[in-house]
Amino acid sequence: MASDSRTNAGFDDLNIARKMHTFVQPGERVFVILTSGSLSLSQSIMNLLRASFDAGEGIAQATSMYEAAREVGQVVRQVSDLDRAALERDKYDFNVHLLLGGQVRGEEPRSFLIYPQGNPLSSTEDSPFLQLGEYKYGRPILDRGIVYQKTSLKAAAKYALLSFDATMRSNVTVGPPIEILLYRKDSFHLDNYRRLPAGDRELETIHALWERSLRNAVEDLPDLTFTPHPDYDSQKILI
Amino acid sequence: MASDSRTNAGFDDLNIARKMHTFVQPGERVFVILTSGSLSLSQSIMNLLRASFDAGEGIAQATSMYEAAREVGQVVRQVSDLDRAALERDKYDFNVHLLLGGQVRGEEPRSFLIYPQGNPLSSTEDSPFLQLGEYKYGRPILDRGIVYQKTSLKAAAKYALLSFDATMRSNVTVGPPIEILLYRKDSFHLDNYRRLPAGDRELETIHALWERSLRNAVEDLPDLTFTPHPDYDSQKILI
Numbered sequence: 329m330a331s332d333s334r335t336n337a338g339f340d341d342l343n344i345a346r347k348m349h350t351f352v353q354p355g356e357r358v359f360v361i362l363t364s365g366s367l368s369l370s371q372s373i374m375n376l377l378r379a380s381f382d383a384g385e386g387i388a389q390a391t392s393m394y395e396a397a398r399e400v401g402q403v404v405r406q407v408s409d410l411d412r413a414a415l416e417r418d419k420y421d422f423n424v425h426l427l428l429g430g431q432v433r434g435e436e437p438r439s440f441l442i443y444p445q446g447n448p449l450s451s452t453e454d455s456p457f458l459q460l461g462e463y464k465y466g467r468p469i470l471d472r473g474i475v476y477q478k479t480s481l482k483a484a485a486k487y488a489l490l491s492f493d494a495t496m497r498s499n500v501t502v503g504p505p506i507e508i509l510l511y512r513k514d515s516f517h518l519d520n521y522r523r524l525p526a527g528d529r530e531l532e533t534i535h536a537l538w539e540r541s542l543r544n545a546v547e548d549l550p551d552l553t554f555t556p557h558p559d560y561d562s563q564k565i566l567i
Numbered sequence: 568m569a570s571d572s573r574t575n576a577g578f579d580d581l582n583i584a585r586k587m588h589t590f591v592q593p594g595e596r597v598f599v600i601l602t603s604g605s606l607s608l609s610q611s612i613m614n615l616l617r618a619s620f621d622a623g624e625g626i627a628q629a630t631s632m633y634e635a636a637r638e639v640g641q642v643v644r645q646v647s648d649l650d651r652a653a654l655e656r657d658k659y660d661f662n663v664h665l666l667l668g669g670q671v672r673g674e675e676p677r678s679f680l681i682y683p684q685g686n687p688l689s690s691t692e693d694s695p696f697l698q699l700g701e702y703k704y705g706r707p708i709l710d711r712g713i714v715y716q717k718t719s720l721k722a723a724a725k726y727a728l729l730s731f732d733a734t735m736r737s738n739v740t741v742g743p744p745i746e747i748l749l750y751r752k753d754s755f756h757l758d759n760y761r762r763l764p765a766g767d768r769e770l771e772t773i774h775a776l777w778e779r780s781l782r783n784a785v786e787d788l789p790d791l792t793f794t795p796h797p798d799y800d801s802q803k804i805l806i
Contacts, residue, residue: 350796464703464704464737465703465704465706465707466707467704467737468704468705468707468708468733468734468736468737469707469781471733471736471737472778472781472782473781473782473785482790482791483785483786485790485791485793486785486788486790486791487785489791490785494707494710495707497707497710498703498706498707498710508791508793509796510793517795518795518796519793519795519796520793520794520795521793521794521795521796521797522791522792522793522794530789530791530792533789534788534789534791537787537788537789538784538788539711541780541784541787541788542708542711542712542781542784543711543712545777545780545781545784546712546722546725546726546729547722548776548780549725549773549776549777549780550769550772550773550776551721551724551725552721552724552725552728552747552761552769552773553761553769554724554747554749554758554759554760554761555759555760555761556756556757556758556759556760557589557748557757557758557760558760
């Protein structure tokens with residue numbers, strides 16, 4: 329699970345806030361929730377989830393990841409009942425997406441995307457990763473690299489970092505610190521966490537090495553062959 | 568200059584059409600125009616441009632690339648006058664973007680993006696490439712690789728191909744054949760052209776080599792170091 333920490337209320341109002349939230353019952357349940365969209369909405373959702381979790385209710389009692397995803401979806405709907413009408417009256421969307429990953433004892437780890445409508449979408453063998461927020465710039469590197477049950481956790485961490493690195497270059501609303509959390513199946517603990525602020529030395533080393541490797545890899549590809557441009561009717565539809 | 572050839576009028580209505588259009592007065596002027604957005608609109612624009620070029624008017628008389636970009640923008644406005652009201656009445660945007668590259672004798676080669684409003688935007692030293700249409704997936708590889716007046720034409724062709732390769736994987740509205748055209752300064756001819764249909768052997772070789780190089784490059788990066796996750800108040804704003 330990886331997240332950035334930049335939030336904004338317009339280009340002239342950037343702030344830093346963690347978007348990674350953890351809920352642990354050691355040995356029993358681990359949930360990690362990433363948020364995107366309105367920070368006000370995701371804060372409300374996390375407040376309600378935290379309160380019910382601390383009271384031993386809601387996701388604290390979920391017997392499967394699917395049930396946990398449905399619980400989270402219910403809380404999204406609760407906040408929708410609180411805020412949607414007021415937002416829409418002023419032409420704001422009810423915009424909040426969540427990404428839930430984790431494990432409930434007795435099950436495999438799973439991950440879900442939860443939509444603003446509260447319904448969940450699971451990752452699959454063919455689509456083994458989920459993204460939320462500004463996902464397009466960072467997707468190709470994940471498409472190339474992430475293979476279901478083959479990509480190691482350590483490699484996945486590097487792909488996630490490179491994905492954010494690509495996105496941060498093009499979109500000012502995505503920014504450091506980057507948080508990365510690796511969860512090892514059946515551990516029910518969060519033992520592998522890293523927060524990388526701007527200027528982090530490991531991050532800069534990886535960025536520089538990556539840019540160099542990438543350029544070398546392109547140079548090493550065979551050159552395309554070219555011929556003179558044919559005359560053609562440029563309006564013609566080709567079947 | 569590189570373009571794909573897929574057009575659509577909805578997910579159930581995909582077609583193939585060239586989006587690269589060339590205008591050459593050997594030794595004097597070379598223009599290449601790429602189109603995106605509504606095919607109906609871009610066809611109208613190209614029809615008008617082709618007719619005036621063939622009559623020795625419009626861009627055929629432009630004394631600079633900027634003037635040519637303005638001429639193209641005028642034709643965009645002409646088509647806007649013809650079609651915008653009818654489209655907007657039925658809730659369609661007047662959506663057409665053009666990318667103009669080329670050279671007029673006496674000037675350096677230049678490239679411009681022309682907006683649906685007809686106004687031009689030039690590439691610059693700091694932003695040495697322009698994109699149009701579905702640009703996000705394919706941008707990071709260009710960001711890493713393309714350096715003003717340093718990237719060779721042959722390398723630029725590979726970057727363009729990899730950019731489309733990344734985009735085609737994620738967006739069904741971008742598809743082969745890919746057309747690539749390299750223009751060598753002061754040549755005033757189109758000597759280096761390539762059209763790569765789906766399944767092209769060189770394209771498949773490059774795709775496979777690239778995917779392998781990329782994975783190796785990620786594996787070769789130093790592993791990130793991790794520590795146990797700290798307890799923190801996940802709602803806290805960090806300054």
